[in-house]
Amino acid sequence: MFRALFSLLLALGSLIAQANPHPDPATLRSLAEHPYWIALGHYEKPLIGGWRSYVDDPGFFLSERGEHSPLAELEATLVALHADPGLADQHAQCRYPSRTRWLREQLALTDLPAVTCAEYAAWYADIDPHSTVLVFPDAYLNSPSSMFGHTLLRIDSPDMQDHGTALLSYALNFGAMVEQMDNSMLYAWKGLAGGYPGQFSLLPYRDKISEYSSLENRDLWEYRLDLTPEETGRLVEHVWELRQIRFDYFFFDENCSYRLLELLEIARPGLRLIDQFPLTAIPADTVRAVKDAGMISSVNYRPSREKELLARAEPLSSRELVLARELAADTALLEDPAFQQLPAERQALIQETSYRLLRYQAVNRERDSDNAARSYQLLQAINRNPPPRLEIPTPPLPEDGHESRTWQLALGSLDGRDFAEYGLRMAYHDLNDNLDGFPLGAQIELGKLRVRQYEGNHWQLQELGLISIRSLTPRHALLKPWSWQVETGLERVAGKDGRQRLVGHLNGGGGFSWMLNDELLAYSLATLRVEHHPDFAAALSPAAGFDAGLLWRNGAGNLLLEASADYFHNGEIRRHIGLTQQLELDRNLGLRLSARRQFSQLDTPRNEVMLQLRWYHY
Structure with a gap:
């Protein structure tokens, strides 16, 4: 009789243990370090050791130590999953459906209370x-x-x-x-x-x-x-x-x-x-x-609204572009005899260009009844005389462009002094880089480092660039964007007694760019510069100047011809002219040849030539 009762109690205990599993510490530690639990908590391991969650919000964690302890958060979650189902939408099963599903699968949690998660169910549905x-x-x-x-x-x-x-x-x-x-x-x-x-x-x-x-x-x-x-x-x-x-x-x-x-x-x-x-x-x-x-x-x-507008305007002549702009401002020109005498297919292109221009100009503006009336009149004209379907060629895929980080190895000469140069740019793209997947005239560089080794094993920091952005957006008969640039960091410039000084600087400028043909972009910017120069009396020395150039997309790559000047308040005049050609050897490999001539009131003119190998990766 006793044996039979003992066997019954043992069997009942086994069923209870299966229905209410209490994982042993080793199992919990293993689950807490499982890649999926780490992903659910957005944890990473810092260099010093331990754990840290990317989540910067205490409301995400059930444990006070959850931000730095996947195990503590796992234990707190298991307790919360068994809480009173009367909590409804505030229950852990409702707040953390991913954790609930995964832990239920990993630990066969068949004893979890049934909770109605109405808010989550409606959202998911x-x-x-x-x-x-x-x-x-x-x-x-x-x-x-x-x-x-x-x-x-x-x-x-x-x-x-x-x-x-x-x-x-x-x-x-x-x-x-x-x-x-x-x-x-x-x-x-x-x-x-x-x-x-x-x-x-x-x-x-x-x-x-x-x-x-x-x-x-x-x-x-x-x-x-x-x-x-x-x-x-x-x-x-x-x-x-x-x-x-x-x-x-x-x-x-x-x-x-x-x-x-x-x-x-x-x-x-x-x-x-x-x-x-x-x-x-x-x-x-x-x-x-x-x-x-x-x-x-x-x-x-x-394609963007701007690209659609420019694509529709592309086949129009200069006179037709002017007419499209005038028509967007005054739709009464639809009845003008000069417009009516144009071939129907030209009218159709001009009308839709005007309509797209009007809609483009309305972006970010409050609704204007006059603008809406003109849009409606143009839309009616388009319906009566529709243009051909707008076909915009698909450009190269952005992910097919070069990768973002760049290593640089160069050999060069500065006024007869040979040097090797080693460089790294954390991101991303400059005007001469391999162009596929990038717009012509765009530059954004972050974390740029160049170190030179001159003859005699003389090393020096040549440049430490924090950020450099150039936006050379060409002007068009319909659109008149500004071009601009901004740059800050440390760089070598002319100093007294023939020395090259490392100066901190901040400079920027604004102006205009123009596409002279499909592959040639010209730009001209007025610039302002502030720098800290050890040979200047003032702690911060301002300068005004200009930056102008030509960017040519040719069969080998990109060629940049650039001239710039800075006129400082203390009488220093610094000018520069440079020519740089990038040879695109492969998507992630480029060979760059550059020649520069620099002028300064503090020094004799200096000439520099350099051949640089550039390897792109992320």
């Missing part, structure tokens, strides 16, 4: 995730905050896959929480310095299309990923856990692209995408990493 598209809004020259490009995800439902439109899908975006009074330049600076928190947001995709292609004039590239419905669901499931959760945001590394790579690793465990970006995460490089992982099944290109 509204999104109805089925497939994922990686969207890359391309760089836009005239906005410092847009010069790297951007990435976001589009979440499509089954209906969109079958017969719907992408405009009804949701866009998943990670971005800096920018204060309204911050301008583009301040955004770029604070973004580099980590001055903003970052958050995920989910909003209609049509709003993002309007923002990027219309308001910011950025081309959109849409990369359909091969994620399954289950994988897309896992991604969206984790996004729920990140609602209103703040991360540190850095323009250079912990940015939109880095965060989205983390989500893709949640969707498909084992991808190991973020390991490829220990220092920087440039959007184009991250798109390339996703492509190299074999995840892209198709690509769609959406």
